[in-house]
Amino acid sequence: MNITESIFGELNGHIIKSYTISNDHGMSVSCIDYGGIITGISVPDREGNIENVILGFDTLEEYINHSPFFGAIIGRAAGRIAGSAFTLDGTVYQLKKNDGEHQLHGGAGGFHQVIWDSDAEKGLNEANIRFSYISPDGEEGYPGTLEVTVNYTLNNENELAISYEAISDKKTIINLTNHTYFNLSGDLKRDILDHEVTMESDHFLELDETLIPTGEFIHVENTPFDFRAGKEIKEGVMSGHQQNVLAGGGYDHPFLLNTGEMTVVDSASGRKLAVETDRPSVVLYTANMLGSDFKIRGVQSKSHLGLCLETQCPPDSVHHEHFPSIVLEKNEVYKTKTSFKFHVV
Template structure:
């Protein structure tokens, strides 16, 4: 296994580096110290062709110009916060507005826009990168000096593991996720309409016109939100369910994993044979099918369009306080998600 480090340029007098982790199976993950952005994941298909399976830019400067959060770690709090404010111990904290009157993914200069300190490492069975960043008290309006570490690990089982941990010197709120867009066709040959998805979830949260949770929990039974036995993602693009329509004919919804069961999602592309299995210690996942993806830029030569990728953002569901995203002083925040890539013949098939 190997790690290749390369300096790409500078941002505000700080060097910008890329790191490519490659295992003995030919799988590789490339990331930046800017935003912990995963710029590329290369995995084989059933014919042995190794191709990119995530959306990203060829030039790192494009991540400064455009903000679809491709591959980035987002925080302090992932998702939307209504009216860009929250209350702690009777005190209202006003945070940055960056989506109308609301706060999204940590604000204009959230974790996805920071240079992180890096420490590449090699162990017996794994290689990886440790990222570290201290968010100062008051950044984007959040209280507390928050020290965060994010760790990327790759092994020879084609497992890519993301771990998060952090502590604050004041009571604050924290909820991180990675915002990678997956497309298992490889090289963006097609969109993700014919990907098949399994989610171990029987409930999801309804959204309003601002894409904020209404607080209503909906049973997935007999709806296109029922992925418990696996279903084609494009069924949510065409069936006309009001919740699909409200987000732009697709999905942008929080799903609640079943309690006391293995929390996982499985994404499968029959044409390529690629399968992505996700395990996490987080209580939920945001399913986003890039319904809003547009702009005057290219993604490795491909124009952005709806359904070009699918995000599976594992996280705490702060809309329901599941569990609470409040982090007490000196309490440790932790989260972990594993992504396993393989080649199979069906959604439930083995390697």
């Protein structure tokens, strides 16, 4: 295992640090303390060629000017909060809007663009980057001073584990995730339309025209949302299903998980990503709305160039009592973990 540290840029007088963890088998993970962003993950294909398998940039300016949450820590609440408001114990909390009338991914000043404290630790068979941040009471409208720690741990099994821990001095809501866009072709040689996703999920959440969950669970049987036996992304992209069309031609939907295990396979490169989470749902987003006005490490950005597996509680759970709760009691410890393990097939 090895860790290197360098300067990625400067923002408002703060030096932005970059870390790269490399294991003994050719896998490496790079991240920066701006947004806790994972800037690169390099893994071998079936021929042993080591290439980057996520979307990201080489400069801080590109992340600030163009990034649709590439690789970032998302909080305090992932997804959309309807009407940018919620009620706890009779008190209405008004959040800052950044998606029409709604708040998306914690607001414009969310965790994806704060500067986190960071440090690195190396062991014999794993290495860890720890990010920590204290979100003040009222930040983006959320109650409570929230102390957050996120760990990125790479081991010699080609597994990246992301663990989250938080505690608040007031009752609040929290729903953290990571927003990495995966493309297993390697160095963005192809889009993700031929990527096959498998997950044990019997129901997905219906969305309204503003992409807010309606509260209805729809059974996946006989729909493009049935990934139980595996399905290529292009089936949903080319589908005329109302929910696929609504999302911009593809997926931007929460799936309720029967188990916390999912896989993504790119048969051309032989790369397989196995995901394991303790969260009750995942939002599958297939970059349907990825802009085309910038380049990603020399490759023209376009729709369906990556896919996200945002493990979390369902978005807008605070407005749906039958959804898993995202309420965090005062001094209660929030703790969750998702791992991403790479194989070849």
